[in-house]
Amino acid sequence: MKRQGFPFAAVLGMEKAKEAVTMALVNPRAGGLLISGAKGTGKSTLARGARELTDAPWTEVPVSVTEDRLYGSIDAEAAVTLGKRKLQPGLIDEADGGVLYVDDANLLRDDILAAILTIREAGGYRLERDGLSDWRDTAYTVLAVMTPESGTLPASALDRFGLFVSIDEETDETARTEIVSRTLTFEKDGAAFRETWRKETEVLAKKIADARTILPEVEVSDAMIRLSSVYTLKANTAGHRADIYLIEAARAEAALAGRRYVLPKDLERAAEFVLPHRMRELPPAEQSEPAQSEPQQPQDNQQQPPPPPEPDNRDELFSQPDAPKPEETDTEAHEGNPEDHRDDETMANPNTQSGDRIDAADLRVKLPPVWIEPTKGRQKKSGSGKRSATRTDERQGRYVRAELPRTKTADIAFDATLRAAAPYQKWREKNGLALAIRSEDIRSKVREKRTGNIFLFAVDASGSMGARERMKTVKGVILKILLEAYQKRDRVGMIAFRKNQAEVLLPVTKSVDFAQKKLATMPTGGKTPLAKGLEKAEDVLDMIYRQDPMQDPVLIVITDGRATTPLIPGGDATSEAMNEAERIAKRKLPVAVIDTENGFVKLGLAKKLAQKMDASYFRVDRLSEDSLLRVWRRMSG
Amino acid sequence: MKRTGTFPFAAIIGQEDMKKALVLNVVNPRLGGVLIQGEKGTAKSTAVRALADLLPPRQCIKGCRFHDDPADKSNWCDECHEKYDNAEPPVEELPMKVVELPVSATEDRVVGTLDIEAAIKEGKRSFETGILADANRNILYVDEINLLDDHVVDVLLDSAAMGINTVEREGISYSHPARFSLVGTMNPEEGDIRPQLLDRFALSVYVAGEKDLDRRAEVIKRRLAYEDDPEAFIAQWQEEQKNEVHRIQRAMKLLPQVTASNEILRTAAQISIALEVDGHRADIVLIKTAETLAAVDGHTEVTKDDLKTAAKLALPHRMRRRPFEEQKLDWETVDKVIEA
Numbered sequence: 001m002k003r004q005g006f007p008f009a010a011v012l013g014m015e016k017a018k019e020a021v022t023m024a025l026v027n028p029r030a031g032g033l034l035i036s037g038a039k040g041t042g043k044s045t046l047a048r049g050a051r052e053l054t055d056a057p058w059t060e061v062p063v064s065v066t067e068d069r070l071y072g073s074i075d076a077e078a079a080v081t082l083g084k085r086k087l088q089p090g091l092i093d094e095a096d097g098g099v100l101y102v103d104d105a106n107l108l109r110d111d112i113l114a115a116i117l118t119i120r121e122a123g124g125y126r127l128e129r130d131g132l133s134d135w136r137d138t139a140y141t142v143l144a145v146m147t148p149e150s151g152t153l154p155a156s157a158l159d160r161f162g163l164f165v166s167i168d169e170e171t172d173e174t175a176r177t178e179i180v181s182r183t184l185t186f187e188k189d190g191a192a193f194r195e196t197w198r199k200e201t202e203v204l205a206k207k208i209a210d211a212r213t214i215l216p217e218v219e220v221s222d223a224m225i226r227l228s229s230v231y232t233l234k235a236n237t238a239g240h241r242a243d244i245y246l247i248e249a250a251r252a253e254a255a256l257a258g259r260r261y262v263l264p265k266d267l268e269r270a271a272e273f274v275l276p277h278r279m280r281e282l283p284p285a286e287q288s289e290p291a292q293s294e295p296q297q298p299q300d301n302q303q304q305p306p307p308p309p310e311p312d313n314r315d316e317l318f319s320q321p322d323a324p325k326p327e328e329t330d331t332e333a334h335e336g337n338p339e340d341h342r343d344d345e346t347m348a349n350p351n352t353q354s355g356d357r358i359d360a361a362d363l364r365v366k367l368p369p370v371w372i373e374p375t376k377g378r379q380k381k382s383g384s385g386k387r388s389a390t391r392t393d394e395r396q397g398r399y400v401r402a403e404l405p406r407t408k409t410a411d412i413a414f415d416a417t418l419r420a421a422a423p424y425q426k427w428r429e430k431n432g433l434a435l436a437i438r439s440e441d442i443r444s445k446v447r448e449k450r451t452g453n454i455f456l457f458a459v460d461a462s463g464s465m466g467a468r469e470r471m472k473t474v475k476g477v478i479l480k481i482l483l484e485a486y487q488k489r490d491r492v493g494m495i496a497f498r499k500n501q502a503e504v505l506l507p508v509t510k511s512v513d514f515a516q517k518k519l520a521t522m523p524t525g526g527k528t529p530l531a532k533g534l535e536k537a538e539d540v541l542d543m544i545y546r547q548d549p550m551q552d553p554v555l556i557v558i559t560d561g562r563a564t565t566p567l568i569p570g571g572d573a574t575s576e577a578m579n580e581a582e583r584i585a586k587r588k589l590p591v592a593v594i595d596t597e598n599g600f601v602k603l604g605l606a607k608k609l610a611q612k613m614d615a616s617y618f619r620v621d622r623l624s625e626d627s628l629l630r631v632w633r634r635m636s637g
Numbered sequence: 638m639k640r641t642g643t644f645p646f647a648a649i650i651g652q653e654d655m656k657k658a659l660v661l662n663v664v665n666p667r668l669g670g671v672l673i674q675g676e677k678g679t680a681k682s683t684a685v686r687a688l689a690d691l692l693p694p695r696q697c698i699k700g701c702r703f704h705d706d707p708a709d710k711s712n713w714c715d716e717c718h719e720k721y722d723n724a725e726p727p728v729e730e731l732p733m734k735v736v737e738l739p740v741s742a743t744e745d746r747v748v749g750t751l752d753i754e755a756a757i758k759e760g761k762r763s764f765e766t767g768i769l770a771d772a773n774r775n776i777l778y779v780d781e782i783n784l785l786d787d788h789v790v791d792v793l794l795d796s797a798a799m800g801i802n803t804v805e806r807e808g809i810s811y812s813h814p815a816r817f818s819l820v821g822t823m824n825p826e827e828g829d830i831r832p833q834l835l836d837r838f839a840l841s842v843y844v845a846g847e848k849d850l851d852r853r854a855e856v857i858k859r860r861l862a863y864e865d866d867p868e869a870f871i872a873q874w875q876e877e878q879k880n881e882v883h884r885i886q887r888a889m890k891l892l893p894q895v896t897a898s899n900e901i902l903r904t905a906a907q908i909s910i911a912l913e914v915d916g917h918r919a920d921i922v923l924i925k926t927a928e929t930l931a932a933v934d935g936h937t938e939v940t941k942d943d944l945k946t947a948a949k950l951a952l953p954h955r956m957r958r959r960p961f962e963e964q965k966l967d968w969e970t971v972d973k974v975i976e977a
Contacts, residue, residue, distance in 0.1 A: 001801055001812040004711035039836040040916020044798055063791045064748050066806035076808060080760035091805055103798060107791040147833055169916050176906035177899070180920045184897075187667060190711050398744055398788040399806070414753045415807035425760070434760030509827075 004190050008049030009200035011042060012179050013170050020165040020273050021050050022204075024141055025099070026211040027252035030270075031162015031245040032120065032142035034105065034153075034277070041169045042179075043145050044103055050143065053205045057098030059091050059140075061116070063107045067401045068415060070112060074130035076415075079422030080435055087132055092119055095140035105144035106153055109400070109448075113153070116142060117160035130419045159238065162245035164277035211255035218251045224262045231271050235279040246274045402443040409444035416443035454491045454508055454544055454551055455481065458537045460559035461498040462528035465596060471524050474558055474596060481556075482515055493540055494518060497533030499526035500565055504536065508544060508553075530563035530609075531573065534580035541587065554590045557615070560597035561605030574605065581612035591615035644863050645870070646687035647877035649680055650856050654842040658950055659688050660881075661840070662818045663733070664888040665929040666774065669839030669922060670819035672782070672830070672954060679844045681822040685735065685778050691882050692733035693889065695774070699727040702766050703773040703813050712800070714813045734775045736817075738768050740784050748792050751807040764811040769802040772817035782821030783830045790834055793819075797837050836915070839922045841954035884933070892932040897924050897939040904944060907974045912967060914955045922951045941975050948975075 011018070017035055024033035037043040051058045061070070072090030079085060091100065092115075100116060102108060119125045124137040142161065146153065158164075170176050186193040225247065232242045249270035250262045257266075402416030421441035428436040457478060465471050482492060492515050493508035506518045537555060544553050563573035584591065593615045595606035610617035649656065658671040673681045697704040698717055705713045707726050717726065738747065749767035756762065768777070769792075779785060785793075796802040802815035819837060823830060835841075847853045863870040905923040912919075926947035927939045934943070948971050956967075 001715055001814065003799070003801065005799070038915040039833050040918035042917060048799065060803050060805075062748075062803040062805055063795050064744055064788075064804070064806055068808055069805040069810060073808065076756075077760060077762045088808065103795060104791065107794070171910060173903060173906050173910060176909065176917065176920055177902045179917050180902050180905060180924055181899075183917075183921050184924060413807075414756065415751050415809075418751075418756055419808070433758055435757045437757070 003048065003051070004194065005048050005051070006045050006183075006186055007194055007197040007201050008046065008053055009204055010182055010186070010193070010197045011046050011049060012175055012182065014042065014046060014167055016272070017043070017046055017165045017167045019269075020163050021046065021143070022053075022208060022211075022256060023249055023252040023270070023273065024143060024163055025050065025054050025208050026255055027215055027248050028139060028141040029162075029244075030249040030252055030274075031160070031241075032117075033144070033163040033165065033273075034158070034161040035143075035145045035165055035167065036148055037145075037167035038169065039147050041167050043167055046167075047101065047103075047143055047145050050099070051101075052201055053208055054099065055209075057095060058101060059095040059098065060101045060103070061091055061108065061112075063104055064398070065091070065108075065112065066399060066415075067112075068129070068419070070115070071125070071127055071129060072132075072136070074132055074419045074422060076418045076422040079419070080425045083423075083426040085131065085423055087127075087134070092116065092125065092138055092140075093136055096138040098140055100140045100142050102142065102144040105146040105157075106148070109398075110154060110157070113157050117157055121160065131423065158277050159241060161277065163249060163273040165273055166276075207256065210258070211252065214258070214260060215251060215255040217260050218254045218262065219260060220247055220251065220262045224250070224264070224267060227264060228267055231267065231275065235271075235275045237275065237278045242274060242278055246270055249274050398448050399445045400448045401446050403446050405442060405444035409442070411445045411447070413443045413445040417441050454493065454553035456508065456537060456540055456544075456553050456555050457481075457492070457494045458502075458533050458555065458557045458559075459494060459496050459505075459522070460528060460530065460533065460557075460596070461496040461522060461524045461526075462564070463498075463525050464528065464560055464562060465524050474594075475519055475522075477558070477594065478519055479516065482519070493544075495533060495536050495540065496522055497529050497536065498524065500529055500532075502529060502532040502536035504540060508540070527564040528559070528562055528573075529565035529567075530559060530561070531567045531576035531580050532565070533557075533559075534577060534584060535567070538580070538584060541584075541589070552589060554592070555584070555615075556592045556594065557609070557613075558594045558596060559606055559609070560595065561593075561607070561609050562597070562603065563605075577609065578612050581609050585612060585614040588614075593617050595619045642867055642871045643687050643690060644683050644860075645874035645878050646684065646691055647881050648859055648863070648870070648874045649684055649687065650852055650859065651847050652680060652684065652844050654950065655681070655684055655844050658840045658842050659684060659820070660691075660885060660933065661926060661929045661950075662776065662820065663688065663692060663885055664933060665892060665925065666733070666818055667816075668818065668925055668929060670777075670817075670821070670837070671840040671842065671950075672835065672838040673820070673822045673842055673844060674825050675822075675844035676826070676846065677824055679846055681844060682780055685776075685780075685820055685822065688776070689735045690878060691885060692735070692776075693882065693886055694730040694732045696728050697731045697774075699729040703770055703815075704731060704775075705814065706774065712814045712816065734771070735778050735820075736768060736772045736775050738772075738777055738779045738785075738789075740779070740781050740786075742768065742789060744788055744792060745807070747789055748796075748802055748804050748806070749809075749811070750804075751809050762808055764804065764809050766813075767802075769796055769815040769817075770813060773814050775817055777817040777819050779819070779821045781823055781827070782834070783823040783825075783827060787831075790831060794833055794837065835954050836918060838954065840926065840950040842950065843953075887935070888929070888932040891935065891937065892929060894937045895928045895931045895939065896937065897928055901927065901939050901941075901944060904941070904975060907977075908944075908948060908952070908971055911970050911974050912952065912956060914952070919952060919955045923947050926951050945971070945975055 008018070008021075020033050020035070023030055035043045035047055068090070070090050070092060072087055072093050075086040075088035078088075100120075102113070102116070105113060115125075119138065120140060120142055123139055124135060127134045127136050144161070170179060182193075225243075228243055228246045228250070231246060232240075235242070246267065247262070247270075250266040253266035253269050254260070254262045399413070402413035417437060418435070420443055421435060421437045425435060428438075430436045459474065459478070461471075465474065478494075491508050492506065493504070494506040494515060495502055496505045497503075505522060506515050509515065534557070537557070541553060541555065544551055561577075563577040566573040567576050591610075591613045593606055593610035593613065595610075595617065597603065597606055597619075607617055609615075646656070655671075655673055658673075662668050662671055673685070675681055696707055698707050698713075698721070701714065701717055703714045705717050707728050713721075720726070745767065747768050749770060750765055752761075752763045752765035796815045797817075797819060800814060800816035801812055803812040804810070821830075821838065847856055859870075902920075902924060905920045905927075908923065909917075909919045923944065924939070924947075927943040930943045930946055931937065931939050952971070
């Protein structure tokens with residue numbers, strides 16, 4: 001379907017983004033463009049408008065794309081009717097010489113996005129599908145759009161985009177009014193509106209075409225190459241990709257200006273688009289341990305994304321380790337001297353009752369790199385992006401690819417089955433149908449369901465936890481985890497144990513708001529029925545398993561390990577707790593114990609508990625030393 | 638299985654915001670839908686399903702799988718372009734529909750897939766339409782939208798963004814118009830909805846159980862009467878229903894004539910700036926809602942009051958929210974800006 005979209009030229013403002021789009025279209029070797037911006041800023045409108053600026057093929061990759069359409073596959077129709085093995089080219093092939101457009105880059109499956117970017121770099125790919133074997137040359141410009149709040153891109157993907165631009169909404173009143181007015185006019189009569197802007201669109205298209213013509217002649221002097229290296233060194237980018245993109249983008253700038261040589265100002269302008277998303281704050285430290293110091297100041301997210309914390313492919317951008325974006329302005333004030341303002345962040349109501357106390361959450365808490373070992377015998381989940389991608393055997397989830405069924409299947413991949421059967425149709429008995437399918441042709445669907453993880457907290461809310469600052473820190477820790485969960489759409493559940501009981505404070509829910517409310521008003525006080533708490537955790541784990549056996553919930557136990565209330569009166573509270581811990585270990589789930597014990601005399605009970613549970617172990621007093629970011633990455637693996 | 642008639646829209650007591658928001662979306666199909674949030678048992682689903690009886694007929698190209706509008710050529714599907722670019726398309730009148738997207742729907746049913754029958758019988762590769770095709774120019778209703786699978790949300794967002802469903806799967810390469818009013822209901826206690834999806838709703842309303850004793854009793858009475866004898870109950874409300882349909886049709890006729898002055902546009906921009914909402918959708922929706930309100934009310938010039946009512950419906954879910962804070966609309970600011 002041909003789009004009669006909003007004209008590129010009629011998009012008000014966004015000069016930077018427009019410049020970036022133009023550069024990307026002029027010089028495919030500038031590495032394509034990623035546009036990032038909040039919802040409703042008009043980034044898709046702008047990017048799609050670019051279609052009219054070029055005669056080259058324009059191919060869109062929808063998020064529901066399947067692999068056969070991406071890479072190409074056997075043309076089943078031709079196979080059946082002509083008996084020929086012919087390729088039905090995929091999107092990657094169709095985009096050759098043009099633009100491959102991805103609307104929600106962060107919603108696309110990580111492996112598909114990676115393939116698109118890698119194939120672009122390689123200039124072709126090896127096709128091995130449905131009995132076809134071929135090397136396909138293809139060259140395209142990737143133009144992608146993303147909304148950072150709905151997910152992040154892996155750093156490796158980010159680095160493969162030559163250009164990056166971030167857009168914000170217009171804040172000027174007159175401009176905003178004009179935007180509304182133009183949008184409404186367009187919606188009322190699209191054709192007439194497009195006609196009004198036709199001339200300007202043509203001028204822009206010609207400018208790009210002209211620049212493309214002279215681009216091959218644009219020269220880059222040695223001095224300019226040196227200058228570009230100065231930029232990339234200063235920005236401390238990883239590898240040499242940045243240099244190439246910078247020079248190619250500068251060539252596009254020069255060509256757009258009608259010049260046949262690159263000037264420093266071209267590089268300067270190009271740098272604005274080439275460097276922000278690959279800039280790193282600190283020189284790469286020489287360490288083997290991935291734990292690494294993080295940027296000291298919250299970044300200014302308005303203009304550019306924060307630097308990647310380290311060249312670890314599994315890391316993602318756009319999540320702030322210690323200053324989640326929405327509360328940036330608030331935390332900034334405290335960031336400088338964390339010792340002050342100890343008590344002024346009250347999240348909970350301060351009233352207490354009968355010796356119970358309610359602590360506010362300490363939001364300045366930083367989390368340790370919690371690294372939950374995948375327990376032996378458990379398969380490690382694949383996927384490095386947004387949480388676990390679980391392969392499902394049920395007929396739910398996204399159809400990823402087809403395979404030979406391992407058992408009798410009801411979830412037949414008809415397209416793949418058809419392709420498998422197609423080449424043999426000439427020789428088969430067909431009973432009047434166009435197609436004869438035999439059992440050996442049957443392919444089944446491989447589905448993938450991207451589920452958020454379940455995090456189950458078992459929190460010790462006994463009197464000993466109420467000791468000054470401790471509960472505050474713990475709440476801060478939980479809140480931090482909740483914050484991340486909020487962005488990742490994880491589900492959380494919470495169990496609190498104190499006095500003589502353990503209670504499910506929060507049934508497993510997606511609503512982290514609800515969790516926060518419960519957390520804020522969670523009182524502490526009384527003795528520690530640790531065994532009971534763990535027992536309750538097992539109950540909840542059982543329930544989760546019944547609901548969805550595919551889930552691997554993560555259990556996080558927060559306690560000092562000092563059990564004081566036994567299950568049976570007169571029992572030994574500590575040994576009971578250890579027994580429960582052993583039971584939990586048998587589940588082979590990822591478990592973490594966060595030890596809150598502090599003071600001079602340490603009993604180390606929580607550590608013992610962790611050993612019994614085969615859990616990862618962290619001490620809360622060390623929590624303030626490291627970054628939150630890695631914690632989460634690791635845990636969600 | 639034959640379904641008994643639905644509970645009449647006009648018989649729903651209270652929930653004025655919800656009813657208004659739904660009606661606005663019928664009057665102006667381009668408005669952009671509504672999200673209805675509220676606890677269980679507050680007539681959310683009843684209202685949406687009841688809406689089906691109020692939907693007016695509209696012109697469609699006969700035989701088109703996407704019920705294209707004969708007058709809106711720029712949004713025709715490829716087949717209509719092929720057939721009628723140089724010929725007058727045959728027209729039929731079809732009522733607007735409420736197309737339901739069940740939470741358990743699979744992606745291939747939503748976007749469409751390979752037509753297996755045609756493949757086996759004729760060896761042809763053709764496209765079998767999905768729910769998004771049905772939804773074109775209709776209301777797409779998702780009950781418990783917060784429980785929708787993430788990847789289904791992704792495809793919804795993908796096509797909602799441009800009003801086109803692009804299918805590149807299972808050997809099929811196809812795209813068709815998919816412009817729909819998204820109507821969702823949810824109980825916020827059961828989980829959040831993704832911000833990007835939330836932003837796609839033009840309007841949002843919160844519904845709560847009736848607090849007034851007498852009205853509460855009346856709610857129950859009507860429900861019981863309906864369950865006792867649905868047909869009699871529906872007949873009893875027929876007159877009211879007709880009036881409602883009439884009001885909607887009158888508003889639809891008036892809508893194209895409604896204009897918003899530059900001052901109103903500017904005020905909308907000021908509100909958005911003052912409230913620091915994300916993006917420009919708020920401004921645009923504010924104006925469109927105010928225009929539709931004017932049409933429903935029977936006047937052709939958007940007034941400040943229209944804008945005020947529009948703000949109440951269009952803004953609450955767009956407030957930039959910090960995690961773990963209530964999303965609250967700052968009414969004082971809105972009033973101040975409008976009255977200034």
